[in-house]
Amino acid sequence: MISKSLQEYLKTMYILKKQNGNIRVTDIANKMNCTKPSVTKAINNLKNENLINYEIYGTIELTEQGENLAKKILEVYDIVYIFLKDVLNLPEQQAEQEAEKMKSTMSDDTINKLAKYVHKVLDLNNLDCNYDINQEKCRSCKKRTINKKEN
Amino acid sequence: MISKSLQEYLKTMYILKKQNGNIRVTDIANKMNCTKPSVTKAINNLKNENLINYEIYGTIELTEQGENLAKKILEVYDIVYIFLKDVLNLPEQQAEQEAEKMKSTMSDDTINKLAKYVHKVLDLNNLDCNYDINQEKCRSCKKRTINKKEN
DNA sequence: ATATAATGTTAACTATGGTTAACAAATTTG
DNA sequence: CAAATTTGTTAACCATAGTTAACATTATAT
Secondary structure, three states, X not given: OOOHHHHHHHHHHHHHHHHHOOOOHHHHHHHHOOOHHHHHHHHHHHHHOOXXXXXXXXXXXXXXXXXXXXXXXXXXXXXXXXXXXXXXXXXXXXXXXXXXXXXXXXXXXXXXXXXXXXXXXXHHOOOOOOOEEOOEEOHHHHHHHHHHHHO | OOOHHHHHHHHHHHHHHHHHOOOXXXXXXXXXXXXXXXXXXXXXXXXXXXXXXXOOOOOOEXXXXXXXXXXXXXXXXHXXXXXXXXXXXXXXXXXXXXXXXXHOOOOHXXXXXXXXXXXXXXXXOOOOOOOEEXXXXXXXXXXXXHHHHHO
């Protein structure tokens, strides 16, 4: 598994692609509050892991593998963010920042249990998960919606 | 603020002192799954921060400042651990491991909100926080008990 | 009391992940 | 289209945090 730091870069690239249609070194550096050389390094590492395609001075594109991983990373981010925002009632911005950090330390199992718990609590309170990144509901919520329809 | 890594060393030292009455390099290395040279390095760093007293080949003792910080670190650890174990129902060992990692990324504010939330949930379910380190209830729970008596 | 075992330190090295300064390439614009 | 600006890369460097191998010190046991 790639490092937490590289996960952040990959996630940021995925989001930028959805938001801007392209992925620029400068934009990544701005989003992540780091310098451009750091981005260049991350690019090389992600390329070595076959998570992105890149030629020097060219365009960054996520591979299929990279996109799948980015989605998984975002899904984790989602549920932690929702927990902080909608269960603990942290202000949106703070929830965003902390979810970012917390999620990187949590195991898949814990994430799954947190997801179940969060959705249980949100059901109880008749609240909906209203986190909406890239015009998509969080993947856990989507599943929940599907299950509801099926029941 | 000292790094997360150093926080772990300090916490481990505090616990070892309570458990064994003394703090040995080898015991720290075993508890933390690292080598003795790593411990020696940590010792030097913690000494520079005035968190421990130490003379070469001597005994490690936490300063007052170090003890206070260790307690604070443990308190944070407590509440995250309890959340994972008693709210998410993770197995004890897993909760222990993950709490360890998660807590180091969380802000004081988030910790406090999590503490309030956990205790609310535990009250609702008539459960008690049964985390009992060093023959002491977690500090949040102690406060809760006191408050209950006062009411 | 001394040989042995256990404990702790030092030095040299590794990896990750960041930085600045200088430069190269590409893009914009007058 | 040439100059200026923006964008991206490279090289050299820093810090943290760990490692192994070798050595020093302290404690133990006969």
